[in-house]
Amino acid sequence: MACVMRSIPMNTDPGTATLLRVNNLCVEYHGVHGTVRAVRDLSFELRAHECLGVVGESGCGKTQLLYALMGLNGNAAQLRGSAQYRGEELLGAAPRRLAALRGRRLAMVFQDSMGALNPYLRIGVQLCEGARAQLGLTRSAAQSRAAALLETVQIDAPALRLRQYPHELSGGMRQRVSIAMALMCEPEILLLDEPTTALDVTVQAQVLALLSELRERTGVAMIFVTHDLGVLAAIADRVAVMYAGRMVELAPAAQLYATPRHPYTAGLLHSMPRLDAPLMARLPAIPGQPPLADAADAGCAFAPRCALVHERCQTLPALRALASATSNSWVACHLTATPERIREAWT
Amino acid sequence: MSAALLEVHNLVVRYRARGRTQVAVDGVSFELGAGESLGLVGESGSGKSSIARALLRLVPASGVAQFAGSDLLQLRGAALRATREHLQIIFQDPLAALDPRMRIAEIVGEPLREFRPQLPASERRALVRSMLERVGLDAMHLDRYPHEFSGGQAQRIGIARALVLRPRLLLCDEPVASLDVSITAQIVNLLRDLKTEFGLSLLFIAHDLATVRQVCERVMVLYRGQLMEIAPREQLYSAPRHPYTRALLAAVPTPDPAHARPAALAVGEPGTVATEPGGCVFRQRCPLAAARCASEMPSLRATGSGLVACHYADP
Numbered sequence: 001m002a003c004v005m006r007s008i009p010m011n012t013d014p015g016t017a018t019l020l021r022v023n024n025l026c027v028e029y030h031g032v033h034g035t036v037r038a039v040r041d042l043s044f045e046l047r048a049h050e051c052l053g054v055v056g057e058s059g060c061g062k063t064q065l066l067y068a069l070m071g072l073n074g075n076a077a078q079l080r081g082s083a084q085y086r087g088e089e090l091l092g093a094a095p096r097r098l099a100a101l102r103g104r105r106l107a108m109v110f111q112d113s114m115g116a117l118n119p120y121l122r123i124g125v126q127l128c129e130g131a132r133a134q135l136g137l138t139r140s141a142a143q144s145r146a147a148a149l150l151e152t153v154q155i156d157a158p159a160l161r162l163r164q165y166p167h168e169l170s171g172g173m174r175q176r177v178s179i180a181m182a183l184m185c186e187p188e189i190l191l192l193d194e195p196t197t198a199l200d201v202t203v204q205a206q207v208l209a210l211l212s213e214l215r216e217r218t219g220v221a222m223i224f225v226t227h228d229l230g231v232l233a234a235i236a237d238r239v240a241v242m243y244a245g246r247m248v249e250l251a252p253a254a255q256l257y258a259t260p261r262h263p264y265t266a267g268l269l270h271s272m273p274r275l276d277a278p279l280m281a282r283l284p285a286i287p288g289q290p291p292l293a294d295a296a297d298a299g300c301a302f303a304p305r306c307a308l309v310h311e312r313c314q315t316l317p318a319l320r321a322l323a324s325a326t327s328n329s330w331v332a333c334h335l336t337a338t339p340e341r342i343r344e345a346w347t
Numbered sequence: 348m349s350a351a352l353l354e355v356h357n358l359v360v361r362y363r364a365r366g367r368t369q370v371a372v373d374g375v376s377f378e379l380g381a382g383e384s385l386g387l388v389g390e391s392g393s394g395k396s397s398i399a400r401a402l403l404r405l406v407p408a409s410g411v412a413q414f415a416g417s418d419l420l421q422l423r424g425a426a427l428r429a430t431r432e433h434l435q436i437i438f439q440d441p442l443a444a445l446d447p448r449m450r451i452a453e454i455v456g457e458p459l460r461e462f463r464p465q466l467p468a469s470e471r472r473a474l475v476r477s478m479l480e481r482v483g484l485d486a487m488h489l490d491r492y493p494h495e496f497s498g499g500q501a502q503r504i505g506i507a508r509a510l511v512l513r514p515r516l517l518l519c520d521e522p523v524a525s526l527d528v529s530i531t532a533q534i535v536n537l538l539r540d541l542k543t544e545f546g547l548s549l550l551f552i553a554h555d556l557a558t559v560r561q562v563c564e565r566v567m568v569l570y571r572g573q574l575m576e577i578a579p580r581e582q583l584y585s586a587p588r589h590p591y592t593r594a595l596l597a598a599v600p601t602p603d604p605a606h607a608r609p610a611a612l613a614v615g616e617p618g619t620v621a622t623e624p625g626g627c628v629f630r631q632r633c634p635l636a637a638a639r640c641a642s643e644m645p646s647l648r649a650t651g652s653g654l655v656a657c658h659y660a661d662p
Binding site for chain 1: 584597609
């Protein structure tokens with residue numbers, strides 16, 4: 001099925017450069033049991049120095065999006081659309097060119113730090129490998145850069161740590177090492193895939209503080225993927241909400257949390273147990289469950305669970321700009337209900 | 348508080364591996380009332396799951412655990428088997444907890460087949476069907492296999508299996524940690540409803556303090572196998588006494604960008620700081636730590652309507 005061209009959330013602020021421009025991105029896997037459409041017609045931009053949060057449930061395509069940007073989907077995946085880094089197309093780029101960009105321009109931090117590190121190699125070797133290949137650093141120059149970065153990510157005794165193996169470090173420390181490794185070649189964009197999900201809440205707070213500090217210090221742009229709206233509130237400038245492979249809402253963080261305009265965003269926010277609100281007898285849960293990834297595009301994917309479902313929801317809603325002073329927010333919903341009406345529907 | 352259904356005194360769980368002994372639960376005592384829900388929170392390695400496993404006799408433990416008139420830790424053979432009817436558990440990974448080769452009807456019917464063997468098959472099937480419907484699953488799912496279900500549905504099946512014998516105590520070991528955000532609220536609501544409906548006591552283990560607040564009337568906070576604080580919900584969340592409880596609460600991210608960012612009050616990580624015996628186990632990470640904390644282990648003392656193990660916590 002062809003991806004339909006639609007209006008794209010454009011960078012309306014002339015003051016900042018656009019690092020990434022993703023247009024109508026589709027990621028599909030064709031298998032014997034049908035086609036899994038992991039990412040469906042996704043368009044967005046990432047500006048210099050910004051942190052774009054991407055939130056959604058398992059199977060919504062958020063990790064597949066990051067893989068597409070890094071060229072990690074594998075041979076079975078079919079990619080369509082476009083993803084440009086500073087005007088250069090990433091989809092279908094030559095492997096050599098992608099290898100030159102990875103780590104150097106776009107670097108990734110994975111959820112499972114133990115799985116992301118090679119258990120047979122010392123931390124130092126793994127940290128230096130990319131920098132030596134990409135920047136042509138000597139062994140000693142790479143080692144001292146690695147030691148300095150370990151200090152940046154607040155790991156004590158860096159010289160000792162460089163000689164240790166991944167299993168000798170705690171989960172939080174391994175995730176710090178992963179972040180340091182991603183920063184070795186001073187990338188412009190950090191892709192973070194659930195970087196705090198596997199961590200204890202106290203350690204998560206430490207890593208979030210570290211990431212915020214790194215942003216301030218280095219100005220690195222981030223795409224922060226998570227299922228936790230609470231985590232994104234602490235770090236994201238803008239938040240994109242994904243559901244069933246599509247972006248259903250994109251807005252500045254303050255606006256998205258205060259006045260969610262998509263019923264799914266509102267439903268997620270209202271159904272979360274939270275410590276800053278009075279205790280409720282029952283959580284206003286979203287009924288049902290997310291559709292399977294091979295489901296056809298028969299109208300709005302969220303319609304079967306939506307409290308505000310309407311006849312028009314049988315057709316697929318396009319992502320449209322919300323008429324506001326800044327015009328920086330986008331929603332894929334036929335509904336033109338006010339945020340108050342949406343809140344009432346869930347509570 | 349209602350009469351205690353479960354009284355645990357000085358529970359100790361030790362694991363031995365390659366000649367080394369690891370103390371996972373280090374002298375924990377608490378009570379759980381009939382129809383009460385008690386939350387167990389703490390970081391990884393705090394001993395939460397070990398307590399649940401010890402009560403189910405899945406790991407060796409010492410101490411006393413009085414449950415309905417007998418000591419769970421002393422029971423053997425038929426007597427131990429008989430208590431399983433009243434003491435059930437649901438797990439963190441709901442799909443791993445279901446036998447992939449059994450149909451749902453068999454999975455949920457198995458406890459009945461074991462404990463009510465005289466029940467005719469037709470009645471058993473009717474009970475299974477009504478239990479599944481009660482947890483929100485359609486009867487058409489009866490003959491399906493676990494892999495055909497999502498995580499949230501599998502957790503509902505796990506709950507149905509645990510409750511089909513109408514136990515008195517349900518141990519919940521991180522029951523929503525692996526579920527999607529939109530499904531978590533459904534399962535939390537279901538557990539709350541079933542607790543009221545069946546008069547269940549819940550021992551609810553979770554690392555997510557916001558979920559625990561939603562489910563539990565009292566909460567106990569563990570660190571390195573020791574009880575740091577135990578208090579009614581209102582007190583623990585509005586006026587936490589122990590510095591560790593405060594650090595845990597401050598670290599919870601709030602879904603509101605205008606709100607302060609989660610604070611990293613406790614330095615370091617659980618399980619990485621070596622502690623010499625004798626003092627408070629939390630002292631290396633504690634913002635209040637003083638000389639006394641290294642020399643003298645704080646004992647539990649009353650604060651408000653709870654207990655706290657800290658020399659410097661407010662009374």
